[in-house]
Amino acid sequence: DTAVSQTPKYLVTQMGNDKSIKCEQNLGHDTMYWYKQDSKKFLKIMFSYNNKELIINETVPNRFSPKSPDKAHLNLHINSLELGDSAVYFCASSQDGGLRGAKGNTIYFGEGSWLTVV
Amino acid sequence: AQSVTQLDSHVSVSEGTPVLLRCNYSSSYSPSLFWYVQHPNKGLQLLLKYTSAATLVKGINGFEAEFKKSETSFHLTKPSAHMSDAAEYFCVVSMNYGGATNKLIFGTGTLLAVQP
Numbered sequence: 001d002t003a004v005s006q007t008p009k010y011l012v013t014q015m016g017n018d019k020s021i022k023c024e025q026n027l028g029h030d031t032m033y034w035y036k037q038d039s040k041k042f043l044k045i046m047f048s049y050n051n052k053e054l055i056i057n058e059t060v061p062n063r064f065s066p067k068s069p070d071k072a073h074l075n076l077h078i079n080s081l082e083l084g085d086s087a088v089y090f091c092a093s094s095q096d097g098g099l100r101g102a103k104g105n106t107i108y109f110g111e112g113s114w115l116t117v118v
Numbered sequence: 119a120q121s122v123t124q125l126d127s128h129v130s131v132s133e134g135t136p137v138l139l140r141c142n143y144s145s146s147y148s149p150s151l152f153w154y155v156q157h158p159n160k161g162l163q164l165l166l167k168y169t170s171a172a173t174l175v176k177g178i179n180g181f182e183a184e185f186k187k188s189e190t191s192f193h194l195t196k197p198s199a200h201m202s203d204a205a206e207y208f209c210v211v212s213m214n215y216g217g218a219t220n221k222l223i224f225g226t227g228t229l230l231a232v233q234p
Contacts, residue, residue, distance in 0.1 A: 040226075041206060041226075041227050042226060042227075043162075043224040045221050045222065048221065090162065106152075106164055106167060107164075107222055108164070109154075109161050109162040109163075110161055111160065111161035112160070112162075
């Protein structure tokens with residue numbers, strides 16, 4: 001079974017459209033993330049949720065709206081898509097670190113969603 | 119602030135020869151460090167991680183890395199390269215957000231090519 005699964009894997013859409021990418025993890029983790037990989041392969045965090053609560057929001061345009069219906073799901077909705085949104089979007093999850101912190105906890109990534117805006 | 123620097127954007131080796139991918143980190147406290155690998159059009163797979171236990175860390179597929187505090191380095195090595203090792207490798211440092219979550223800060227990646 002895939003631990004972190006995201007759909008769709010490939011998405012080609014026109015500028016101005018609204019699209020969603022879905023993510024589910026079956027690892028029982030409390031924390032989920034969205035990372036963006038640009039055309040130069042640089043990876044950067046976008047959002048982090050812990051038990052459905054937003055923890056990290058890295059100055060992402062508000063056209064991007066994450067939604068976490070439960071702790072196993074974190075979907076990414078993007079409004080009014082722009083050419084610059086073309087990238088690979090990775091969903092990920094990790095276990096809550098509790099009092100000792102989550103610094104050393106492994107983050108497990110999905111296979112990525114390749115978004116192309118034309 | 120935490121950061122990582124991968125010193126080589128491209129490394130090319132011959133099959134059967136050693137691999138060395140270099141990474142230096144900057145951290146205001148004891149870091150957690152990771153190496154992830156990304157094969158073409160694939161997701162990110164954890165190779166190994168250091169979390170303040172043994173300084174020599176063994177990972178999957180014969181890779182290992184040594185944490186050297188005096189040099190602020192966490193270089194990735196493998197004694198003998200295989201064609202299937204050709205991929206992009208990311209050195210990563212982790213930043214904690216109050217226990218509930220952490221934030222990975224990625225290096226710019228090193229593309230490993232393996233020649234037959």
